Amino acid sequence: AQSVTQPDIHITVSEGASLELRCNYSYGATPYLFWYVQSPGQGLQLLLKYFSGDTLVQGIKGFEAEFKRSQSSFNLRKPSVHWSDAAEYFCALSGGSNYKLTFGKGTLLTVNP
């Protein structure tokens, strides 16, 4: 069985501060990993994805994530947060040929001015 854990339900940061959102996964092989962002009442926007190769992946809007196999983690980072980054962030995992995505419970990001 595959699972995704996002330990932080809600994080608050000040605008301009750095950000790290945690994601841990459980899967028997190397998974495909994704980070999505969702604004209220909206669909999902893909921030970045990891399949293989370089463990540090760059995404849109200045986000990056690092895949650490030894820690089963895929944490999302941004060096300087903007007020427009306030949203819900979901880590997701896909493995095998069925393309099914398993989502974490999400982390709500609040950005203080």
Place this chain on the structure above:
Amino acid sequence: GAVVSQHPSWVICKSGTSVKIECRSLDFQATTMFWYRQFPKQSLMLMATSNEGSKATYEQGVEKDKFLINHASLTLSTLTVTSAHPEDSSFYICSAIPIPRDRVVNNEQFFGPGTRLTVL
């Protein structure tokens, strides 16, 4: 490219009625689409996998007779919530896998904008 639309974006209906939600891939074809449900302040839960030309496969605990899925063409899947009740009120999101397979970039799905269903 790889745009997915949903219609309607929101719908309000009376308890006991049926509601149909459409999911369309606008610039690609998809033999596989997925339907997710998201309750307020919760994550997305996969409901079913929609397969073009064949029956949908439902996740455990999802009533196939209540959530009817039809994937009649390579660009359209529909989800019909039959005899809707207030507990079916939720945000329904679809996603699609493009074909041919060589266009699929490592299991990436493309998501629709979602449909907000409110059952009174």
